Amino acid sequence: xxxxxxxxxxxxxxxxxxxxxxxxxxxxxxxxxxxxxxxxxxxxxxxxxxxxxxxxxxxxxxxxxxxxxxxxxxxxxxxxxxxxxxxxxxxxxxxxxxxxxxxxxxxxxxxxx
Amino acid sequence: xxxxxxxxxxxxxxxxxxxxxxxxxxxxxxxxxxxxxxxxxxxxxxxxxxxxxxxxxxxxxxxxxxxxxxxxxxxxxxxxxxxxxxxxxxxxxxxxxxxxxxxxxxxxxxxxxxx
Numbered sequence: 586x587x588x589x590x591x592x593x594x595x596x597x598x599x600x601x602x603x604x605x606x607x608x609x610x611x612x613x614x615x616x617x618x619x620x621x622x623x624x625x626x627x628x629x630x631x632x633x634x635x636x637x638x639x640x641x642x643x644x645x646x647x648x649x650x651x652x653x654x655x656x657x658x659x660x661x662x663x664x665x666x667x668x669x670x671x672x673x674x675x676x677x678x679x680x681x682x683x684x685x686x687x688x689x690x691x692x693x694x695x696x697x698x
Numbered sequence: 699x700x701x702x703x704x705x706x707x708x709x710x711x712x713x714x715x716x717x718x719x720x721x722x723x724x725x726x727x728x729x730x731x732x733x734x735x736x737x738x739x740x741x742x743x744x745x746x747x748x749x750x751x752x753x754x755x756x757x758x759x760x761x762x763x764x765x766x767x768x769x770x771x772x773x774x775x776x777x778x779x780x781x782x783x784x785x786x787x788x789x790x791x792x793x794x795x796x797x798x799x800x801x802x803x804x805x806x807x808x809x810x811x812x813x
Contacts, residue, residue, distance in 0.1 A: 628742065628803045675741045678704055686732070689741025689743065
């Protein structure tokens, strides 16, 4: 049983570019949440998707958008990249209606030059 | 949303018991307390979760006093591989799916285990 998988593992972009990160949730999970983790900080909540809709959103600008597909996988899109967007982007899956146990992927390390 | 306060760092030696205390003074009635462990360049990993009193699993124990304003993660006989950052979170209870994922991670406690 595969856990949460994210792709790519590493990515290098330049300022102003756009990036798409992908996440496949753990089998049986229907909810996907995205987090941004800067070096030395805890993960910061970006948004959460359930039933193909954004259900909750953290304090991130509209440059950050997402999508959830019918198979529960998800994408995170970031437009007009800034140097400050360099971080580890984590995807976590869970079961709505279950307890607050999140299963995280290993993340995508994004570097913006 | 309830915020948590933990020590920034702790040092220990192999074989010792480590206790990390977390304060969550404004925890809500429906909130559960969950601890995660994170190694460098990896996503956090669930360790243990509790609501009140004591919870024990194969990895750790979680002690929660009656007022639930704090909790203590206990790691028995730590090894070098327990060196990691440990996060304490509080979040809404099972059944309230609207809160899932919107858990506030602080900076966590960086545990260093020495030989």
